[in-house]
Amino acid sequence: MYSIHSRIEREGGRLEPAERSPARVTRRRAHTRARLLDAAFAVFAAKGFGRVTIEEVCEAAGFSRGAFYSNFATLDELFFALYRERADLIAGQVADALAQDGPDLDVPASVDRVTEVLLLDVDWLLVKTDFLVHAARDPVVARALLDHRARLRAAIADRLARARGHTALPAVLGDADAAARAVVAAYDGVTTQLLLDRDVEAARAWLARLLTALLTDGSRVPP
16 A cells, blocks of 8 residues: 555653653554554545544554544544545645746656555555545535646646746647646546556556657657
8 A cells, every 4th residue: 555654763761750751652642543544544445534433444454443533533533634635745746846947848758657646556546436426415525626627627727837938838728727737637547457457557648648648749649
């Protein structure tokens, strides 16, 4: 399973309650939270959000219910935190991948970097799809999902806008924001197929061809 948390070594010895520093308590709580989130990711991907209990998350993380409730009030809150954390990571990775070129946009190279980031793994797509269904029934969650998609789209649009005057985009796409929407829509379509056939390499190759066609003049046959 892909983990975004660094491994934290357990500290030896034990301090009495009066001797414990706030920093030590904070580190321990952060470690507990990280393990709960990583365990929840695996359990949600395997069973689906609606079929998971707090007990199953605690068992997978190796903690008691008390440890869970010291970090999250409900399973919904944990699910929301998990999605937000992973989504923020991906948005940052996309922005970094697109920032590596100069003013000229090397479309094939940029597309290759973005597809490597976006197509993380099937487990993430399963959790993301569960969150989408959850958001469709909860306006508060929907706003969080829309916010993430807007930030992802903004990262792509910013790169396309900076390339304007150096690299021409197909006129049919309109402005950079519209082109970014097309990129995200293409990703959504390809990953739907990936959830069914589980062929990551085929999905990555198809997404690369699709995005390259979207962002270049498709009327020309490449040499």
